[in-house]
Amino acid sequence: MDIALLEHLKGFLSEKRMARFEEILSQRTKHFTVVAEDVFQIHNTSAVMRSCDAFGIQDLHLVEERNGKSIDKEIAMGSQKWVTLHRYKSMDTCMETLRAQGYQIVATSPHADANYLHDFDFTKKSALFFGTEKDGLTEGVLDQADALIKIPMHGFTESLNISVSAAIIMQHLVTKLKLSDIDWQLTEEEKMELEIQWAKNTIKAHKKIVDRFNEARGIRELK
Numbered sequence: 001m002d003i004a005l006l007e008h009l010k011g012f013l014s015e016k017r018m019a020r021f022e023e024i025l026s027q028r029t030k031h032f033t034v035v036a037e038d039v040f041q042i043h044n045t046s047a048v049m050r051s052c053d054a055f056g057i058q059d060l061h062l063v064e065e066r067n068g069k070s071i072d073k074e075i076a077m078g079s080q081k082w083v084t085l086h087r088y089k090s091m092d093t094c095m096e097t098l099r100a101q102g103y104q105i106v107a108t109s110p111h112a113d114a115n116y117l118h119d120f121d122f123t124k125k126s127a128l129f130f131g132t133e134k135d136g137l138t139e140g141v142l143d144q145a146d147a148l149i150k151i152p153m154h155g156f157t158e159s160l161n162i163s164v165s166a167a168i169i170m171q172h173l174v175t176k177l178k179l180s181d182i183d184w185q186l187t188e189e190e191k192m193e194l195e196i197q198w199a200k201n202t203i204k205a206h207k208k209i210v211d212r213f214n215e216a217r218g219i220r221e222l223k
Helices: 005-009 013-024 042-054 091-099 139-144 162-178 188-202 206-222
Strands: 034-037 059-063 084-088 103-108 126-130 148-149
Touching: 005 034, 005 206, 013 188, 034 042, 034 091, 042 126, 042 162, 059 091, 059 103, 084 091, 091 103, 091 139, 103 139, 103 162, 126 162, 188 206
Parallel strands: 034 059, 034 126, 059 084, 103 126, 103 148
Antiparallel strands: none
8 A cells, every 4th residue: 555645645634634534444344335226216325325434334336237326415425435336237247246355145125034134144244235215126136145134124114215224234233243353344454545545535636636746756766
């Protein structure tokens, strides 16, 4: 990682901001990651991103085979600067990528054969898949999932809005995770990489600053 660049960028940020970065990074995790499949309503995708940030989940994956949407900044409330967004045109590509990173595929579904959330084995590195507002996850995801989980329901309603479901599941699992002895935190390299990206996202003229720094460094190296 580029330690010199990070130190240079720190010169454009307050000590309070850098301390806040370190505090948040200490609570970030990649033990869980979230995947949204073809979510139609832009406000739902943005709300899921906001929940990822709030509960310390660093990565959000969007599969956009049919519906491609931008993030609603008003609903995301700035979380688009802190959560790492990954986009895919194919669900197969998404699942293959996550499996290669050691994640099990966990489908959220109200189906009768799904396990209740409180019975889920949170110790395994898991990618939590959420489906569309109307139809939920596609059969392809459900068929290939390593586990199915559902939120206990006690009324006539059989399902919740995706953003609500995602928030409930994230809050429950992250709370259990942080009360455990599992090594859930980011590596030092991952923290530094994010610290550089967050610094860039915070500094308005970061591109010019980085370009000038790299240009000056190149001149020094030539000498």
